[in-house]
Amino acid sequence: MSESTQPLAIDTDSGTVRATAHRPTPDTVVYTLGGAMRGQVHVTGTHRPDRWDQFTAVRVSAGACDAVHGLAPIESLPRLRSSATGYTGYLLRWPEATGELENSRGFESSAGNSPSPRTQRALAAVFRAIGEDVRTHADFPRLLDASRERETPGLVRFLAWSARRSEGEAADHTREGEQCRRAARTAADAWLTAARWIVTLSHPAHVLVLAVVLGHHAGSLFHAAGSSAWLAEYREQMAAEEHARAQRLTAELVSLRAQLQRRRPASS
Incomplete structure (x- = not known):
């Protein structure tokens, strides 16, 4: 996946966030944020939470590829353009016959503080939009395969x-x-x-x-x-x-x- 020429535009309560995707490794897509938000969001494929052998889910993480890759530098954590506070958290999404299901861990700062309701809504909107966007990429199946192999x-x-x-x-x-x-x-x-x-x-x-x-x-x-x-x-x-x-x-x-x-x- 080469770097996208058309960033994803995401409308939030805090303004429009632009997310530009590139793929540094076969099993990871990184979205670099601009506009109303700064930082990076990582996406990997993973298994469904209820089926260890079915790799159909995506994990959208704030500042880290997944639970085993450790924490990313604080400066890469997503934050509002007007704020110096970055946040960690993740969103897990997988398809069902009734539609996309999701599970998440609440966002919090590196100091362990929860974001304001407005920031929480903005982060949730960005993560959900990125989780939906990555599935539209032509090489999305290869992302799942690479994550399965890992x-x-x-x-x-x-x-x-x-x-x-x-x-x-x-x-x-x-x-x-x-x-x-x-x-x-x-x-x-x-x-x-x-x-x-x-x-x-x-x-x-x-x-x-x-x-x-x-x-x-x-x-x-x-x-x-x-x-x-x-x-x-x-x-x-x-x-x-x-x-x-x-x-x-x-x-x-x-x-x-x-x-x-x-x-x-x-x-x-």
């Missing part, structure tokens, strides 16, 4: 670790659920035994003790059986959720590895 090796390692962790968590929950089921059955059997005993007792003190044991209160067999059964259901639900998560992560891991293998011959 992120996939790290994502493969992360997903493999996450899948193993979820399977381990599922096994732990399953084991604890089985223990709770056994405890619930033991308490229920003891309650039934005590209930049979109480009808054979004649001494009031013995009857009173068993009545306390059979009652519905903390420490009773009835309570122990019920609470253990509830904990068993909870552990079984958690095991199912972790197992489903591990299956999803494994499927995305397989997809990413396949994408990496398909692109390896072309890049060698």
Whole structure:
């Protein structure tokens, strides 16, 4: 992507911002701001937040390419023309059947202060317009491919670790659920035994003790059986959720590895 001859014009409450795009690296587009705003905004491709293997999202960042590239010099942070305060933040956008979805981190200065409402609106308008503009570039698919190549090796390692962790968590929950089921059955059997005993007792003190044991209160067999059964259901639900998560992560891991293998011959 060569430097644009026609800057993008963005109308904001603070005036018109002009954004000129150039591509310093295969996986990054930098927009240099002019007009009502100064500084730079970086754009990279990335995966959807809900699908690690689908690289269809763009990340529009204030002063940095992405979370792993570190912070850019303070002087490159976007700022209003009349202000010396630059701001960091990012906007993530990805397509859905219903339209573009987005997620963002609020803007703040290098000192950790939030912008004024007017500045916030101007920054949001600029980031949204840039996120829309970059998708119109003819070489946008190559930006996504380059970002996929950059992120996939790290994502493969992360997903493999996450899948193993979820399977381990599922096994732990399953084991604890089985223990709770056994405890619930033991308490229920003891309650039934005590209930049979109480009808054979004649001494009031013995009857009173068993009545306390059979009652519905903390420490009773009835309570122990019920609470253990509830904990068993909870552990079984958690095991199912972790197992489903591990299956999803494994499927995305397989997809990413396949994408990496398909692109390896072309890049060698």
